[in-house]
Amino acid sequence: MAVDAQDTQEVRAEAKWVRVSPRKARLVAEHIRGRSVPEARTILAFTQRAAAREIEKVLRSAVSNAESNHDLVGDELVVSAAYVDEGPTIKRWRARARGRVARIRKRTCHITVKLAPSPEESRPARRSPAAPKKPKKEKEATA
DSSP states (O other), X not given: OEEOTTOOEEXXXXXXXXXXXXHHHHHHHHHHTTOBHHHHHHHHXXXXXXXXXXXXXXXXXXXXXXXXXXXOOGGGEEEEEEEEEEOOOEEEEEEOGGGOEEEEEEOOEEEEEEEEEOHHHHSOOOOOTTSOOOOOOOOOOOO
């Protein structure tokens, strides 16, 4: 858990050494950034990329952390940050013609999802409709 200067609670979950290229995983992470948890789950469920399954697992873990450790309601949270960092690259070799080899790079990534309470809760309360409104100033016509 990271606490900002504004005293907002932020919950995070991380998956490390995931066998997906970070470039491919970033494409999926961009879709859920700034969205509510139910909306992000729906987007990930209908995304056909393999990285969506991994990011969905991390999102599910972050929601579980929020519910069990911080007494927050999972459906009222917003994905405040979702980013993918590059992990170590596994290097393999493949035989080529005339006794040569070609390097195969199996890239890994670290996926991080941060959740925060919805900003609607922190907004100031609206003015009641019964409260009197200030009259608008009418423009004076100069002749």
